[in-house]
Amino acid sequence: MISLFLDKFGNENGGMIRVDQGGELARSEAWRSMALNKYRYVVEPTGADSPSQNGQAERYNESIATTTRTLLYGADLTARYWSAAAIHAVYLLNRRPHSAINKTPFEAWWDIKPDLSPLKVFGSRVCVKVSGKRRAKLNRHDFTGIFIGYTATDDNIRYIDVHSGVVKTSHHAVFDEAWYLQPSRPPAAQLLYDMGMEPDIDQIEDDTGTTEVAPYPPIPHHAPHKLPTKAVIYPIPLRISPQPPFPKARCACDGSTRGGKVRVLDYTYANCVDHTASRMFYSISAAENLLIFGADVCNAFSEAPAPKQGFYLQPDRAFCEWWVYQGNPPIPEGYVIPVRRAMQGHPKSPRLWEKWCDKMIREHQFTPTTHEPCLYTGIWQGEKCYFKRQVDDFEFATTSMDLATSFYDAIDDHLTMPIKRQGLVTLFNGIDILQSRNYIKLSAETYIEKMGAKYLEMWHKEVQMMAERPLPIPTNETFIKAFNGDSGDPDEKVQKELQQRFKFGYRSGVGELIYAMVTCRPDISAVTVKCAQHSTCPADIHFQAVKHAIKYLVATRKDGIYFWRATPVMSLPEHPIPICATALHGPLPPQVQRPQHACDEMHAYVDSDWATCPKTRRSFTGIIIKMAGGTIAYKTKLQPTVALSSTEAEFMAACDSGKMILFIRSILWDLGIPQQAATVMYEDNDACTAMANAQKPTTRTRHMDIRYFALAEWVERDIMILERLNWCS
Secondary structure, three states: OHHHHHHHHOOOOOEEEEEOOOOOOOOOHHHHHHHHHHHOEEEEEOOOOOHHHHOHHHHHHHHHHHHHHHHHHHHOOOHHHHHHHHHHHHHHHOOOOEOOOOEOHHHHHHOOOOOOOOOOOOOOEEEEEOOOOOOOOOOOOEEEEEEEEEOOOOOOEEEEEOOOOOEEEEOOEEEEOOOOOOOOOOHHHHHHHHHHOOOOOOEEEOOOOOEEEOOOOOOOEOOOEEOOOOOOEEEOOEEOOOOOOOOOOEEOOOOOHHHOOOOOOOOOOOOOOOHHHHHHHHHHHHHOOOEEEEEEOOOHHHHOEOOOOOOEEEOOHHHHHHHHHOOOOOOOOOEEEEEOEOOOOOOOHHHHHHHHHHHHHHOOOEEEOOOOOOEEEEEEOOEEEEEEEEOOEEEEEEOOHHHHHHHHHHHHOOOOOOOEEEEEOOEEOOEEEEEOOOEEEEEOHHHHHHHHHHHHOOOHHHOOOOOOOOOOOOOOHHHHHHHHHOOOOOOHHHHHHHHHHHOOOHHHHHHHHHHHHHHHOHHHHHHHHHHHOOOOOOOHHHHHHHHHHHHHHHHOOOOEEEEEOOOOOOOOOOOOOOOOHHHHHOOOOOOOOOOOOOOOOOEEEEEEEOOOOOOOOOOEEEEEEEEOOEEEEEEEEEOOOOOOOHHHHHHHHHHHHHHHHHHHHHHHHHOOOOOOOOEEEEEOOHHHHHHHHOOOOOHHHOOOOHHHHHHHHHHHOOOEEEEEOOOOO
């Protein structure tokens, strides 16, 4: 090392090398001779205990030595690990600004600022994943260690295995810098732990003067008492931060059954609004010229009562120490704290909140529908209104903001914390909502922009697409044939190579398509369903299809579903009238007219793609149900059995459409919008239409399952009727 330095920076006429009296240099005759004979440098040792005579070099050595001793002391490690501490000290010094250059040494050398995000406390407790596959599913798959620095890259850490004492390297590690779960800590971890114990949580007193714990948000507690004979106990992690703007303390329980410590004693199911019902809510609001106002409950679960089986907080050591720190008497061993409200993480809290919220809404004379209990209708101050809830998010459709304000004021009377008013809804459950003068538009633009951003610099520009009329999937016959027929190699190495080559995970890409599809993008349902069929073993062509579909989504991110108003609402801003996407793919013949229906009249379109699955020869069903000019329900499905003819495939698809129509008609009836006439179902197969409308089965359809002939009965009861529709319309 010294030879290399002298070769590059040494003086041709020689000079003097000053070193301390350490044996590795000053007392090495071979090294002294090499310096003198080869480079003309004379070695001059400093005086005993006189590091100042060594100039600036010794000053930097002192900084490294001081930092090394500090790291070893803070981590409570012996001098055995001095080399690891010294390397980490140099790592830290290289990332500290230097006054002489006004930047860090790292930046001066590499010309980029150092990334400090992976920086952890030296001596932190780490839980490291064991490399390779675990021998048995339930076996431990981790090492416990002490962090002692990084390798040449910040992605890998070096740690001491606490069981074997061996220094190891790993990429997968979880850090506990404060040794939070350990009974004792080294000095550095103890400092972090004490910082987290600073007082920040207020206390409240009940009517009896008993001091209670008051986490944020406040949850009523009683003083600790002895555990009853039968009780439900959950370990409660408590986070305590020193002062704002850090998050305040919050209690949450681990109610997951996967941990093996939870026994389900009662029903835990809670309803969430279905996407079909949600789109119906927007279509009705548009058809009746209503405005939609949103609200969010700040502290939903704690408004609901506690489970009837009993719910107790079992304080851990950190909680007990904090309790005493606040001036309270110590909590005796075996004592617990009863929780009087539902809490985040409890498996029954969502159900308790739903029942409490439903009761609250019913008290204001709003009635839920039978098959969609998250949709309500009622009269508020003489006006018919509609209400939708999704856990703690509310939407209220009415004619004016004053009615919405008065309704939410009435809701506030039942809550301990006022709900957040959001005004006219623009985003709900990840769906963008545009309320304009002529229509209500649903889109996934915000989601698609976030999803597509990560692909822009990777491969987004590599996918070619026609700008004039983009399609979700290439339509050339060669691509479609390969897409439907190819199968991937199940070998794990081959699948990993495909992911690396295409720069994304196949299942992740399909999952991102699915979310957009189920919310408001029926145009990608066919390609998404077909791509999902190959999730276990995709081939090259399937990766290309997912890429193309994602590129299509990004290119058409502003597209969505439009529900048209019966008359313009002049109080809302006017937005441009959209161009029908199908018009970009060629105009309709002059003699063909699209079906016209009233805003509150539901109608359906159904079709099937006969025997297009080359592996099973099964058919695909496609269903669209519309109201107020927009799609409220849709489905793309691989039929469960093989159809022997196109008529059979169309009839099976029509039956599935009939079941969806029954569901929607039931909800509309409960909402006070009955469908007086039979719902029209447009179909392009004459034999299927005749079989349903005239109950005219043929010898070719006798083998069909009996359940599909329920369609003929629904037609007989004037619930629905099939009409022939030319394919080009």
